[in-house]
Amino acid sequence: xxxxxxxxxxxxxxxxSKQLLGTDMFTKNPYVHVINNPVGEGDDPVCMIPALFxxxxxxxxxxxxRYGNAVIQGPAINDVALAAACRKVIITAERIVPEMTxxxxxxxxxxxxxVDAVVELPYGAYPGCCPGHYYWNRxxxxxxxxxxxxxxxxxxxxxxxxxxxTKDPYDFVEKCGGIRTIDHAxxxxxxxxxxxxxTAISFHYDEVxxxxx
Amino acid sequence: MSNVAPANPLExxxxxxxxxxEDGQIVYVGTGLPMVGAMLAHKTHAKNxxxxxxxxxxxxxxxxxxxxxxxxxxxxxxxxxxxxxxxxFGQCALGYVDIAFQGGAQIDMYGNVNTxxxxxxxxxxxxxPGSGGGNDIGSLTEKSVLVGLQTPDRFPERVDFLTTPxxxxxxxxxxxxxxxxxxxxxVTQVGVYDFEPVSKRMRIKALNPGMTVEIAQACTGFELLVxxxxxxxxxxxxxxxxxLRTVVDPRGVFTKMPGT
Numbered sequence: 001x002x003x004x005x006x007x008x009x010x011x012x013x014x015x016x017s018k019q020l021l022g023t024d025m026f027t028k029n030p031y032v033h034v035i036n037n038p039v040g041e042g043d044d045p046v047c048m049i050p051a052l053f054x055x056x057x058x059x060x061x062x063x064x065x066r067y068g069n070a071v072i073q074g075p076a077i078n079d080v081a082l083a084a085a086c087r088k089v090i091i092t093a094e095r096i097v098p099e100m101t102x103x104x105x106x107x108x109x110x111x112x113x114x115v116d117a118v119v120e121l122p123y124g125a126y127p128g129c130c131p132g133h134y135y136w137n138r139x140x141x142x143x144x145x146x147x148x149x150x151x152x153x154x155x156x157x158x159x160x161x162x163x164x165x166t167k168d169p170y171d172f173v174e175k176c177g178g179i180r181t182i183d184h185a186x187x188x189x190x191x192x193x194x195x196x197x198x199t200a201i202s203f204h205y206d207e208v209x210x211x212x213x
Numbered sequence: 214m215s216n217v218a219p220a221n222p223l224e225x226x227x228x229x230x231x232x233x234x235e236d237g238q239i240v241y242v243g244t245g246l247p248m249v250g251a252m253l254a255h256k257t258h259a260k261n262x263x264x265x266x267x268x269x270x271x272x273x274x275x276x277x278x279x280x281x282x283x284x285x286x287x288x289x290x291x292x293x294x295x296x297x298x299x300x301x302f303g304q305c306a307l308g309y310v311d312i313a314f315q316g317g318a319q320i321d322m323y324g325n326v327n328t329x330x331x332x333x334x335x336x337x338x339x340x341x342p343g344s345g346g347g348n349d350i351g352s353l354t355e356k357s358v359l360v361g362l363q364t365p366d367r368f369p370e371r372v373d374f375l376t377t378p379x380x381x382x383x384x385x386x387x388x389x390x391x392x393x394x395x396x397x398x399x400v401t402q403v404g405v406y407d408f409e410p411v412s413k414r415m416r417i418k419a420l421n422p423g424m425t426v427e428i429a430q431a432c433t434g435f436e437l438l439v440x441x442x443x444x445x446x447x448x449x450x451x452x453x454x455x456x457l458r459t460v461v462d463p464r465g466v467f468t469k470m471p472g473t
Contacts, residue, residue, distance in 0.1 A: 075296065075298075076297050077297065131289075198276060
Protein backbone atom coordinates (compact mmCIF):
# COMPACT_ATOMS: atom_id res chain seq x y z
CA UNK A 1 0.00 0.00 0.00
CA UNK A 2 2.93 2.32 0.69
CA UNK A 3 3.87 1.86 -2.98
CA UNK A 4 0.32 2.49 -4.19
CA UNK A 5 0.05 5.76 -2.27
CA UNK A 6 3.52 6.75 -3.46
CA UNK A 7 2.52 6.14 -7.08
CA UNK A 8 -0.52 8.36 -6.59
CA UNK A 9 1.57 11.08 -4.97
CA UNK A 10 3.98 11.02 -7.92
CA UNK A 11 1.06 11.32 -10.30
CA UNK A 12 2.03 7.96 -11.76
CA UNK A 13 -0.65 5.37 -12.71
CA UNK A 14 1.35 2.53 -11.17
CA UNK A 15 4.68 1.58 -9.73
CA UNK A 16 6.92 -1.31 -10.78
CA SER A 17 8.07 -3.05 -7.67
CA LYS A 18 9.99 -6.05 -6.39
CA GLN A 19 7.57 -6.49 -3.53
CA LEU A 20 4.85 -9.19 -3.41
CA LEU A 21 6.59 -11.43 -6.01
CA GLY A 22 6.10 -15.15 -5.50
CA THR A 23 3.75 -14.86 -2.53
CA ASP A 24 0.07 -15.25 -1.64
CA MET A 25 0.06 -11.48 -1.14
CA PHE A 26 0.16 -11.45 -4.94
CA THR A 27 -2.06 -14.43 -5.76
CA LYS A 28 -4.88 -13.26 -3.45
CA ASN A 29 -4.82 -9.69 -4.73
CA PRO A 30 -6.63 -9.21 -8.08
CA TYR A 31 -5.38 -5.63 -8.50
CA VAL A 32 -1.65 -6.30 -8.88
CA HIS A 33 0.00 -7.87 -11.90
CA VAL A 34 3.41 -9.39 -12.57
CA ILE A 35 5.00 -8.59 -15.92
CA ASN A 36 8.48 -8.88 -17.33
CA ASN A 37 10.25 -5.56 -16.86
CA PRO A 38 9.64 -3.88 -20.25
CA VAL A 39 12.57 -1.51 -19.83
CA GLY A 40 15.01 -4.12 -18.52
CA GLU A 41 16.97 -6.93 -20.11
CA GLY A 42 16.23 -10.65 -20.07
CA ASP A 43 14.03 -12.25 -17.43
CA ASP A 44 13.16 -9.67 -14.82
CA PRO A 45 9.71 -10.07 -13.26
CA VAL A 46 8.28 -6.96 -11.65
CA CYS A 47 5.06 -6.47 -9.76
CA MET A 48 2.91 -3.63 -11.04
CA ILE A 49 1.10 -1.94 -8.16
CA PRO A 50 -1.66 0.48 -9.19
CA ALA A 51 -1.84 3.98 -7.74
CA LEU A 52 -4.33 4.04 -4.88
CA PHE A 53 -6.86 6.84 -4.43
CA UNK A 54 -8.79 6.36 -1.17
CA UNK A 55 -12.03 8.30 -0.73
CA UNK A 56 -11.37 9.78 2.70
CA UNK A 57 -8.51 9.92 5.13
CA UNK A 58 -8.19 11.40 8.58
CA UNK A 59 -4.67 12.34 9.61
CA UNK A 60 -3.83 13.45 13.13
CA UNK A 61 -0.89 15.86 13.39
CA UNK A 62 0.80 17.89 16.10
CA UNK A 63 0.27 21.27 14.43
CA UNK A 64 -1.84 22.71 11.66
CA UNK A 65 -2.86 26.19 10.70
CA ARG A 66 -6.44 27.21 9.91
CA TYR A 67 -5.90 26.58 6.21
CA GLY A 68 -4.70 23.00 6.61
CA ASN A 69 -0.94 23.34 6.31
CA ALA A 70 0.04 20.49 8.58
CA VAL A 71 3.23 19.71 10.51
CA ILE A 72 4.10 16.11 11.29
CA GLN A 73 6.72 15.69 14.00
CA GLY A 74 8.39 12.30 13.72
CA PRO A 75 8.22 9.88 10.79
CA ALA A 76 5.47 10.65 8.30
CA ILE A 77 5.03 6.90 7.52
CA ASN A 78 2.68 7.12 4.48
CA ASP A 79 0.74 10.19 5.54
CA VAL A 80 2.10 12.72 3.06
CA ALA A 81 1.54 10.39 0.12
CA LEU A 82 -1.87 9.47 1.53
CA ALA A 83 -2.91 13.11 1.83
CA ALA A 84 -1.88 13.70 -1.79
CA ALA A 85 -3.78 10.63 -2.99
CA CYS A 86 -7.05 10.94 -1.04
CA ARG A 87 -10.09 12.64 -2.51
CA LYS A 88 -11.11 14.11 0.85
CA VAL A 89 -8.55 14.86 3.54
CA ILE A 90 -9.45 15.72 7.12
CA ILE A 91 -6.66 17.02 9.33
CA THR A 92 -7.12 16.75 13.08
CA ALA A 93 -4.52 18.59 15.12
CA GLU A 94 -3.33 18.79 18.71
CA ARG A 95 -2.92 22.55 18.20
CA ILE A 96 -4.09 25.05 15.62
CA VAL A 97 -1.19 27.46 15.31
CA PRO A 98 -0.94 30.85 13.59
CA GLU A 99 -0.16 30.62 9.90
CA MET A 100 3.13 32.49 10.47
CA THR A 101 4.38 29.85 12.94
CA UNK A 102 4.44 27.31 10.14
CA UNK A 103 5.74 29.80 7.58
CA UNK A 104 8.62 30.81 9.86
CA UNK A 105 9.75 27.22 10.32
CA UNK A 106 8.90 26.21 6.78
CA UNK A 107 8.13 22.74 8.09
CA UNK A 108 4.67 21.75 6.89
CA UNK A 109 4.64 18.30 5.31
CA UNK A 110 1.08 18.52 4.00
CA UNK A 111 0.09 21.68 2.05
CA UNK A 112 -3.31 23.29 2.56
CA UNK A 113 -4.56 22.55 -0.97
CA UNK A 114 -4.58 18.81 -0.20
CA VAL A 115 -6.81 19.45 2.78
CA ASP A 116 -10.60 19.72 2.94
CA ALA A 117 -11.19 20.23 6.66
CA VAL A 118 -9.18 21.07 9.77
CA VAL A 119 -10.32 20.06 13.25
CA GLU A 120 -8.68 21.05 16.51
CA LEU A 121 -8.77 17.81 18.45
CA PRO A 122 -6.47 17.64 21.49
CA TYR A 123 -5.74 14.04 22.55
CA GLY A 124 -7.11 12.93 19.20
CA ALA A 125 -4.54 10.14 18.88
CA TYR A 126 -4.98 8.85 22.42
CA PRO A 127 -4.70 5.95 23.49
CA GLY A 128 -2.13 5.89 20.72
CA CYS A 129 1.10 7.80 20.80
CA CYS A 130 1.47 11.37 19.57
CA PRO A 131 5.20 12.18 19.60
CA GLY A 132 5.95 15.16 21.79
CA HIS A 133 2.49 15.05 23.38
CA TYR A 134 1.63 11.65 24.88
CA TYR A 135 2.85 8.08 24.93
CA TRP A 136 0.71 5.01 24.34
CA ASN A 137 -1.66 3.77 26.98
CA ARG A 138 -0.07 0.33 26.81
CA UNK A 139 -2.47 -1.34 29.24
CA UNK A 140 -5.42 -0.23 27.11
CA UNK A 141 -3.94 -1.86 23.99
CA UNK A 142 -3.14 -5.03 25.89
CA UNK A 143 -6.74 -5.15 27.12
CA UNK A 144 -7.93 -4.79 23.55
CA UNK A 145 -5.60 -7.41 22.10
CA UNK A 146 -5.45 -9.93 24.93
CA UNK A 147 -9.02 -9.72 26.24
CA UNK A 148 -11.19 -7.68 23.85
CA UNK A 149 -10.44 -9.66 20.72
CA UNK A 150 -10.82 -13.11 22.29
CA UNK A 151 -14.62 -13.40 21.89
CA UNK A 152 -17.37 -11.53 20.06
CA UNK A 153 -18.98 -10.72 23.42
CA UNK A 154 -15.78 -9.17 24.78
CA UNK A 155 -15.37 -7.12 21.62
CA UNK A 156 -18.91 -5.72 21.79
CA UNK A 157 -18.48 -4.84 25.44
CA UNK A 158 -15.19 -3.17 24.59
CA UNK A 159 -16.53 -1.09 21.68
CA UNK A 160 -19.59 -0.17 23.74
CA UNK A 161 -17.49 1.17 26.56
CA UNK A 162 -14.68 2.81 24.63
CA UNK A 163 -16.33 3.97 21.41
CA UNK A 164 -20.12 4.19 21.51
CA UNK A 165 -20.33 5.50 25.05
CA THR A 166 -17.42 7.88 24.80
CA LYS A 167 -18.29 11.48 23.91
CA ASP A 168 -14.91 12.85 22.89
CA PRO A 169 -11.18 12.47 23.53
CA TYR A 170 -11.48 14.29 26.87
CA ASP A 171 -14.10 11.80 27.97
CA PHE A 172 -11.78 9.01 26.83
CA VAL A 173 -8.89 10.43 28.86
CA GLU A 174 -11.17 10.79 31.90
CA LYS A 175 -12.13 7.12 31.64
CA CYS A 176 -8.46 6.19 31.50
CA GLY A 177 -7.68 8.03 34.73
CA GLY A 178 -7.78 11.72 33.77
CA ILE A 179 -5.02 14.18 34.53
CA ARG A 180 -2.68 11.70 36.24
CA THR A 181 -2.78 9.31 33.32
CA ILE A 182 -2.38 11.90 30.61
CA ASP A 183 0.33 13.78 32.46
CA HIS A 184 2.27 10.53 32.89
CA ALA A 185 1.76 9.82 29.19
CA UNK A 186 3.18 13.24 28.36
CA UNK A 187 6.23 12.64 30.56
CA UNK A 188 6.84 9.28 28.91
CA UNK A 189 6.56 10.77 25.42
CA UNK A 190 9.01 13.54 26.30
CA UNK A 191 11.42 11.11 27.93
CA UNK A 192 11.25 8.72 24.98
CA UNK A 193 11.95 11.52 22.53
CA UNK A 194 14.84 12.71 24.69
CA UNK A 195 13.41 16.20 25.23
CA UNK A 196 13.25 15.79 29.00
CA UNK A 197 15.78 14.15 31.30
CA UNK A 198 14.85 10.50 31.17
CA THR A 199 17.05 9.19 33.96
CA ALA A 200 14.36 9.47 36.61
CA ILE A 201 11.48 8.25 34.44
CA SER A 202 10.34 4.67 34.63
CA PHE A 203 8.65 3.02 31.67
CA HIS A 204 7.44 0.23 33.91
CA TYR A 205 3.76 -0.62 33.73
CA ASP A 206 1.60 -3.50 34.88
CA GLU A 207 1.18 -5.79 31.95
CA VAL A 208 -2.36 -7.01 31.31
CA UNK A 209 -2.27 -10.77 31.68
CA UNK A 210 -5.69 -12.42 31.37
CA UNK A 211 -6.53 -14.88 34.11
CA UNK A 212 -7.53 -18.30 32.87
CA UNK A 213 -9.83 -20.47 34.97
CA MET B 214 31.99 -21.62 39.90
CA SER B 215 30.28 -18.63 38.42
CA ASN B 216 27.41 -17.11 40.36
CA VAL B 217 25.74 -15.70 37.25
CA ALA B 218 22.63 -17.74 36.44
CA PRO B 219 22.91 -19.53 33.08
CA ALA B 220 21.07 -18.05 30.10
CA ASN B 221 17.41 -18.95 29.74
CA PRO B 222 16.14 -19.95 26.25
CA LEU B 223 15.00 -16.41 25.39
CA GLU B 224 18.33 -14.96 26.46
CA UNK B 225 20.10 -17.58 24.34
CA UNK B 226 17.92 -16.53 21.41
CA UNK B 227 18.84 -12.86 21.88
CA UNK B 228 22.52 -13.81 22.24
CA UNK B 229 22.45 -15.86 19.01
CA UNK B 230 20.83 -12.92 17.21
CA UNK B 231 23.52 -10.58 18.46
CA UNK B 232 26.25 -12.89 17.12
CA UNK B 233 24.81 -12.59 13.60
CA UNK B 234 25.45 -8.85 13.64
CA GLU B 235 28.89 -7.62 12.65
CA ASP B 236 30.45 -4.35 13.66
CA GLY B 237 29.81 -1.46 11.30
CA GLN B 238 26.65 -2.91 9.80
CA ILE B 239 23.41 -1.08 9.12
CA VAL B 240 20.71 -3.16 10.77
CA TYR B 241 16.98 -3.12 10.04
CA VAL B 242 15.33 -3.96 13.34
CA GLY B 243 11.85 -4.77 14.45
CA THR B 244 10.80 -4.61 18.08
CA GLY B 245 10.95 -7.47 20.53
CA LEU B 246 13.80 -9.96 20.49
CA PRO B 247 15.52 -8.57 17.35
CA MET B 248 15.74 -5.24 19.16
CA VAL B 249 17.26 -6.95 22.20
CA GLY B 250 19.74 -8.82 19.98
CA ALA B 251 20.77 -5.65 18.15
CA MET B 252 21.19 -3.67 21.38
CA LEU B 253 23.22 -6.50 22.89
CA ALA B 254 25.47 -6.57 19.84
CA HIS B 255 25.82 -2.79 20.10
CA LYS B 256 26.85 -3.06 23.77
CA THR B 257 29.32 -5.89 23.20
CA HIS B 258 31.12 -6.76 19.96
CA ALA B 259 29.51 -4.36 17.46
CA LYS B 260 29.78 -0.84 18.87
CA ASN B 261 29.46 0.87 15.49
CA UNK B 262 26.20 -0.49 14.16
CA UNK B 263 23.45 1.78 12.89
CA UNK B 264 19.84 0.83 13.53
CA UNK B 265 17.10 1.76 11.09
CA UNK B 266 13.36 1.18 11.44
CA UNK B 267 10.59 0.64 8.92
CA UNK B 268 8.47 3.39 10.47
CA UNK B 269 11.12 5.82 9.32
CA UNK B 270 13.37 6.36 12.34
CA UNK B 271 17.00 6.28 11.24
CA UNK B 272 19.90 5.93 13.66
CA UNK B 273 18.12 6.97 16.89
CA UNK B 274 20.25 7.98 19.84
CA UNK B 275 20.24 5.71 22.83
CA UNK B 276 17.43 6.04 25.35
CA UNK B 277 16.56 4.75 28.80
CA UNK B 278 14.14 2.09 27.57
CA UNK B 279 13.30 0.02 24.54
CA UNK B 280 10.69 0.87 21.90
CA UNK B 281 7.31 -0.67 22.55
CA UNK B 282 6.51 -0.74 18.84
CA UNK B 283 8.24 0.35 15.63
CA UNK B 284 6.34 3.65 15.83
CA UNK B 285 7.69 4.41 19.30
CA UNK B 286 9.46 7.75 19.87
CA UNK B 287 12.54 5.70 20.87
CA UNK B 288 12.89 4.63 17.22
CA UNK B 289 13.31 8.25 16.15
CA UNK B 290 14.81 9.73 19.30
CA UNK B 291 17.03 12.62 18.22
CA UNK B 292 17.52 11.08 14.79
CA UNK B 293 19.26 13.22 12.21
CA UNK B 294 16.22 12.65 10.03
CA UNK B 295 13.25 10.39 9.61
CA UNK B 296 12.13 8.84 6.37
CA UNK B 297 8.82 7.97 4.82
CA UNK B 298 8.03 4.28 4.91
CA UNK B 299 8.37 3.54 1.18
CA UNK B 300 11.73 5.33 1.13
CA UNK B 301 12.84 3.43 4.19
CA PHE B 302 12.05 0.16 2.37
CA GLY B 303 13.75 1.41 -0.76
CA GLN B 304 17.09 1.61 1.01
CA CYS B 305 16.94 -2.18 1.51
CA ALA B 306 16.75 -2.72 -2.25
CA LEU B 307 19.53 -0.19 -2.79
CA GLY B 308 21.83 -2.26 -0.59
CA TYR B 309 22.29 0.26 2.21
CA VAL B 310 20.87 -2.17 4.74
CA ASP B 311 23.20 -5.05 5.60
CA ILE B 312 20.91 -7.27 7.60
CA ALA B 313 17.24 -7.31 8.56
CA PHE B 314 15.27 -9.24 11.18
CA GLN B 315 11.77 -10.67 10.88
CA GLY B 316 9.40 -12.59 13.03
CA GLY B 317 6.24 -14.43 12.07
CA ALA B 318 3.44 -16.67 13.24
CA GLN B 319 4.62 -19.46 10.93
CA ILE B 320 7.95 -20.17 9.26
CA ASP B 321 8.20 -23.06 6.82
CA MET B 322 10.99 -25.32 5.56
CA TYR B 323 12.01 -22.85 2.84
CA GLY B 324 12.01 -19.84 5.16
CA ASN B 325 8.68 -18.46 3.95
CA VAL B 326 6.83 -16.49 6.59
CA ASN B 327 3.13 -16.17 7.38
CA THR B 328 1.83 -13.15 9.25
CA UNK B 329 -1.59 -13.02 7.56
CA UNK B 330 -4.02 -15.80 8.44
CA UNK B 331 -4.13 -19.17 10.16
CA UNK B 332 -6.27 -21.72 8.33
CA UNK B 333 -7.04 -21.38 4.64
CA UNK B 334 -7.75 -17.92 3.24
CA UNK B 335 -11.33 -18.91 2.43
CA UNK B 336 -11.90 -20.69 5.75
CA UNK B 337 -10.14 -18.66 8.41
CA UNK B 338 -9.21 -19.87 11.84
CA UNK B 339 -7.70 -16.58 12.88
CA UNK B 340 -6.64 -13.32 11.31
CA UNK B 341 -3.17 -12.02 12.09
CA PRO B 342 -1.87 -8.45 11.77
CA GLY B 343 -0.82 -8.95 8.13
CA SER B 344 2.37 -8.09 6.32
CA GLY B 345 3.07 -4.64 7.68
CA GLY B 346 6.53 -4.10 6.29
CA GLY B 347 7.34 -7.81 6.40
CA ASN B 348 6.88 -8.58 2.73
CA ASP B 349 8.82 -5.50 1.70
CA ILE B 350 11.78 -6.30 3.93
CA GLY B 351 11.84 -10.00 2.99
CA SER B 352 11.58 -9.18 -0.72
CA LEU B 353 14.07 -6.36 -0.88
CA THR B 354 16.81 -7.14 1.64
CA GLU B 355 19.78 -9.19 0.59
CA LYS B 356 20.24 -10.85 3.97
CA SER B 357 17.40 -11.39 6.38
CA VAL B 358 17.26 -13.34 9.62
CA LEU B 359 14.05 -15.00 10.79
CA VAL B 360 13.19 -15.15 14.45
CA GLY B 361 10.62 -17.39 16.03
CA LEU B 362 9.67 -19.61 18.91
CA GLN B 363 9.90 -23.09 17.52
CA THR B 364 6.95 -25.50 17.80
CA PRO B 365 5.57 -27.95 15.21
CA ASP B 366 2.57 -25.62 14.64
CA ARG B 367 4.74 -22.57 14.10
CA PHE B 368 7.21 -24.46 11.89
CA PRO B 369 4.94 -26.28 9.40
CA GLU B 370 6.02 -27.84 6.11
CA ARG B 371 4.09 -25.14 4.23
CA VAL B 372 2.82 -21.88 5.67
CA ASP B 373 -0.97 -21.42 5.57
CA PHE B 374 -0.48 -18.13 3.76
CA LEU B 375 2.75 -16.99 2.17
CA THR B 376 3.13 -13.38 3.32
CA THR B 377 6.88 -12.86 3.13
CA PRO B 378 9.03 -14.74 0.62
CA UNK B 379 11.81 -16.97 1.81
CA UNK B 380 13.00 -19.41 -0.84
CA UNK B 381 9.38 -20.04 -2.00
CA UNK B 382 9.36 -23.66 -3.29
CA UNK B 383 13.09 -24.11 -2.75
CA UNK B 384 15.85 -24.46 -5.33
CA UNK B 385 16.04 -21.43 -7.60
CA UNK B 386 12.35 -20.51 -7.30
CA UNK B 387 13.12 -17.27 -5.44
CA UNK B 388 15.48 -16.12 -8.19
CA UNK B 389 12.95 -17.17 -10.87
CA UNK B 390 10.28 -15.08 -9.15
CA UNK B 391 12.54 -12.06 -9.66
CA UNK B 392 14.00 -11.70 -6.17
CA UNK B 393 17.58 -11.71 -4.98
CA UNK B 394 19.03 -12.46 -1.54
CA UNK B 395 16.91 -14.30 0.99
CA UNK B 396 16.96 -15.46 4.59
CA UNK B 397 20.41 -16.48 5.79
CA UNK B 398 19.43 -17.85 9.18
CA UNK B 399 16.56 -18.78 11.46
CA VAL B 400 17.08 -18.25 15.17
CA THR B 401 14.86 -19.96 17.74
CA GLN B 402 14.99 -20.97 21.38
CA VAL B 403 16.48 -24.30 20.22
CA GLY B 404 19.35 -23.06 18.10
CA VAL B 405 20.34 -21.56 14.79
CA TYR B 406 19.38 -22.87 11.34
CA ASP B 407 20.54 -22.01 7.87
CA PHE B 408 19.44 -23.06 4.37
CA GLU B 409 21.13 -25.77 2.32
CA PRO B 410 22.64 -23.89 -0.65
CA VAL B 411 21.05 -25.96 -3.45
CA SER B 412 17.67 -27.19 -2.19
CA LYS B 413 17.26 -24.11 0.09
CA ARG B 414 15.77 -26.34 2.79
CA MET B 415 16.16 -25.47 6.43
CA ARG B 416 19.19 -27.11 7.99
CA ILE B 417 20.52 -27.22 11.53
CA LYS B 418 23.54 -24.94 11.87
CA ALA B 419 24.18 -24.94 15.61
CA LEU B 420 22.30 -25.97 18.72
CA ASN B 421 22.03 -24.24 22.05
CA PRO B 422 23.57 -25.89 25.13
CA GLY B 423 21.48 -28.84 26.27
CA MET B 424 19.61 -29.16 22.96
CA THR B 425 19.78 -32.21 20.72
CA VAL B 426 18.82 -33.02 17.14
CA GLU B 427 15.86 -35.00 18.54
CA ILE B 428 14.58 -31.98 20.46
CA ALA B 429 15.02 -29.74 17.42
CA GLN B 430 13.14 -32.24 15.25
CA ALA B 431 10.37 -32.65 17.83
CA CYS B 432 9.83 -28.87 17.74
CA THR B 433 9.47 -28.86 13.96
CA GLY B 434 6.58 -29.78 11.64
CA PHE B 435 8.83 -30.96 8.77
CA GLU B 436 12.04 -32.93 8.40
CA LEU B 437 15.08 -30.82 9.20
CA LEU B 438 18.29 -31.36 7.28
CA VAL B 439 20.95 -32.61 9.67
CA UNK B 440 24.62 -32.13 8.76
CA UNK B 441 27.23 -34.65 9.94
CA UNK B 442 28.67 -32.32 12.51
CA UNK B 443 26.61 -29.88 14.51
CA UNK B 444 28.47 -27.39 16.67
CA UNK B 445 27.04 -26.38 20.02
CA UNK B 446 26.63 -22.66 20.61
CA UNK B 447 28.93 -21.74 23.46
CA UNK B 448 27.11 -20.38 26.47
CA UNK B 449 27.34 -16.58 26.58
CA UNK B 450 30.14 -15.26 28.78
CA UNK B 451 29.09 -13.93 32.20
CA UNK B 452 29.84 -10.34 31.29
CA UNK B 453 27.58 -10.54 28.21
CA UNK B 454 24.75 -11.92 30.34
CA UNK B 455 25.32 -9.13 32.87
CA UNK B 456 25.01 -6.53 30.12
CA LEU B 457 21.89 -8.22 28.79
CA ARG B 458 20.25 -8.31 32.21
CA THR B 459 21.30 -4.96 33.61
CA VAL B 460 21.63 -2.68 30.59
CA VAL B 461 19.80 -4.05 27.56
CA ASP B 462 16.60 -5.49 29.02
CA PRO B 463 16.67 -4.77 32.76
CA ARG B 464 12.91 -5.10 33.11
CA GLY B 465 13.01 -8.48 31.40
CA VAL B 466 10.30 -7.39 28.97
CA PHE B 467 11.48 -9.69 26.21
CA THR B 468 13.97 -12.03 27.84
CA LYS B 469 12.26 -13.07 31.06
CA MET B 470 10.60 -16.48 30.84
CA PRO B 471 6.82 -16.20 31.22
CA GLY B 472 5.64 -17.23 34.65
CA THR B 473 8.97 -16.68 36.42
